[in-house]
Amino acid sequence: MSNRIVIIGGVATGPKAASRARRRDPNAEITIIEKGNLLSYAGCGMPYFIVGDVKNCDELMCTPAGVVRNSTFFQNVKDIKAYTKTLAQAIDREKKEVKVIDLLSNEIRKILYDKLVIATGSTHFRPPIEGSELNRIYTLGHPDEAIAIQQCANLEDVKSVAVFGGGLIGMEVTEAFVRLGLEVTVVEMIDRLLPKLLDAEISAYLAKYLRSQGIKLRLSEKAIKLEGDENNNVRKVITDKSEIDADMIVTAIGVRPNVELAKNAGLKIGETGAIWVDEYLRTSDPDIYAGGDCVENTHLVTGKKVYVPLGSTANKHGRIIGDNVTGGSEKFDGVLGTTIFKILDYTVGCTGLTERYARELGYNVVTCIAPGSDVSHYYPESALILIKLVVNKDNGKILGAQMIGPGDIDKRLDVAATTMTYGGTVRELANTDLGYAPPYSSAIDMVAHAANIIRNKIDGIAKSVTPMEVKKKMDAGEDFILLDVRTPAELIKNKIDDPRVKYIPLGALRSRANELPKDKEIIAFCAVSLRGYEAQTILDGLGFTNVKFMDGGLAAWTY
Template sequence: MKVIIIGGMAAGPKTAARLRRLVPDAEITIVEQGEFISFGSCGMPFYLANLVPEFSSLYATSYGVARDIEFFRTRKDIRILAGTRATGIDRERKRVSIIHLESQIQSELEYDYLVLATGAVAITPPIKGLETPGVFTMHQPNDALRLQEYLRTKNAQHVTIIGAGVIGMEVADALAGRRIKVTVCEAQNQVLPKLLDPDIAQLVAAQMKQYKVDLQLKCRVKAINCGEDGSVNSITTNQGEIITDAVIVATGVRPRVDLAQVAGLELASNGAIKVDAHLRTSDPHIFAAGDCASQINKVSEQEVYIPLASTANKQGRVVADNIAGLDTEFSAVMGTTVLQAFDLNIGKTGLGEFEAVSLGNNVISGIVSGHDSPHYYPLHSSLTIKLIADRSTGRLLGAQVCGAGEAIKRVDVFSVAIKFGASLKDIANLDLGYAPPYSEAIDIAIHAANTLENKRCGLSRGISPLALDLLKNTQVPICFLDIREPDEVKAKPLSEKDVLLIPAGELRERYHEIPCDRPVVVVCGLGIRSYDAVCFLQSMGLEEAVYLEGGISIWL
């Protein structure tokens, strides 16, 4: 059996390694146009942050051996053609045309099965001056090396990042941690626009300001300008000019499908290569995996394009199984995406609120804030969770998390719940591990599910920070009932016009002081005490009282 794999970063090497174990006598060849094989691209921001001192660590095994041509030849019996580009596919003859980039020697490779793991290419926005020295993308391995060298030789003091997606945020965090002044220009009105809903995104934006990052939203870069030495010295935006020493373009990626397209393979609606559940393309002898292949979203059941190294590696394994004759399917994805930036753990799984609504779902959402472990445990940290569910059935549709606490553990719980169609009640009854170093007795994931289920059943009335801001914009008079303790109020007083201070311990004696002629929004630190207060106030006839979900800890 002859297997040709085009692409040597994630899905390709995983396919080859798994296939070698399943079919020991297979002839396996990887064609890679770059010089690196099985490279950990996700580690590049950490290299820029000097958290990974040696660049070689990004293409080494856990025991310190470089995953290079010799490694794959001697340890895996896999032939690597590095520095070689695939230029065409003859499906009828089952041949791949290749060219060695240095020698320009052309040849053909014969295959029984072909695997397209061609990855993605960085999107280049229509900005004048992208070719100016000092402009970088952050996609290929050499990008990190080139940027690191440029920052050192130019003694760069200021870097502008175009795009506030996952890569843009990770690189901004990496450079800000080195005390380089960073400006982030984002064309949308929030950070992480393809990942988070606005109410969670604003928590990230607020933290960026704490790190002195200059965040420019609704900012469109028009041109990149060069100085007397020919390299970048400023950019022109719709909000003015920014003086800068370097520019990083992080406006996303698109699937690399030119080979597949010319070969006549079917593409999905999102532009990636269309594959079935076994990751076969429209040609049964050709598979596609990784950032070039389309996926199906488990919740929406629609084609999506969510390029992730985790997905690529899992798909590589599935491709190898099917080439070897095992009947293995790749499951639909939940779009689970996580990152760490500015001391925040940020993540999403499933659908966002606006995404779920646009797909016709009858949606209810809720936000909770709390701790990842008991307050008395010295290493506890804060955490905010937003859940999105079907209003009628309570089935979980999506979750988003943000905080310094252990957020990603909770994302994983919600991801599994969504995969198996769990409802909020199902999640509330999960048997999660408990000990003070790991969670509260009722884990915040369960607390979030209980809270939204109460809201869904009409047992509580909450208002999200975003909805509260919209209510304020209507100019409707609002009474803010602050039930925090006096020392809490002194440390962080509300700046609203109509604030009534009644500590929670005095509410049952003083509730008659609350006006009945306007909406009453009860606030506390995390939203827990205010929920209790609203339950009491409703029993006393103040049926329009609502509590601020997540408390003032996330109301910015």
């Protein structure tokens, strides 16, 4: 008798599991049940359809050869039955059957299984705000919603849009709306953008850039009421602090795992609120597997359970489940939450733990902020990137990384994530044999340079304070010297306007060190603080005992 594999969910994990299972078992009876009207679509591509980079929404459902992945495709190419507009209502674990209803005909039937896969995904959270029944209020969880958003954004009377949520999806749709010529206001309840992904310094760097592009940021604000016009179209957002004109709204404040079907079947729900699975992606029932946005994962750094819904993870889950429902024993070790996105001319990425979360967990943390060129600085197309590493000071293991800038960060982010996946240290990262040529990197790549800064700090050679700490000292009126060691030509471009700033170019520091008091704290800086660090070591050698440099220099100064 053939292996009966039933898969509930037809977007990412489900089709991937089905396709992998078919390759491993040509005789299996494989069925996909999907409540929506579309199969196997690339949801992560929807912002790029909205802005017009992807010309037709059908492209998000096509193979690389241009064939639409619909029920006919799955039947003819893969011999997989795929039922759309079909809702799985209940799972009977004793009888090993799934009760489904055809949403078009209301016909109810039961499908038997030997192995069951739950890939029910997640649902975008809609906050209960007065006026939320108005028109032109959207979430972005399905291609049909992407089409509606694109059509609305191109209406003649739509000039402004409010984006609720400063997270990943919020940033991606913000880019789309800016490029479409709309006035964009981002409303975020927390005091910074991407609060779960970025530390305050990197988030502030992003915010400074977005404001320079005309994007309005309303941080630490909460929408409490929406107002519309005579046609019931939204026109205004009332927050707890202000009023915002908005001709349309996109809500992007996070998703919730769809667990009701599993919960009603008596399957274990994890501590994060998502479905619990073991390392083989089995649920508490050994014949039922689950993956994608409906399950929790193990964090590779902490070993703790986390809910991190990402399309990349969903596809990895699908492949592993496809193996295991056809007799395999493949394990899924866990996630780092590696995330990257583009917003206008900047790329932002992160992996692992933020400094804030690492400290909350009790790690002895050391960090660095390292700005520099993504390629050799003399190469014509060089661009700035800024890297923050979060490291366990006790053993040098990398806990997290955050990167931002107009330069190429994807390679560096993936190098950091790879090092972390295998429990690597900053020494191992710094000595990794990376490819080098001037059009691609400096001789010591920026990610290795960041690792070396951390090594210097751990060894006690480099002593630093962050730009945020410097600003706090200034605001508190502390008496210290802020030593600018840049060249006179650089001072013309930009400088910190404060009476505590002392200008001594690095080349003159040894001869003019007597101008500096030895009884005050001295914080040296330059454009990126490479020279600031050199100034610290020079003054250390001259007998100064309270000298530091400002991490990241003026490149990381967001004030």
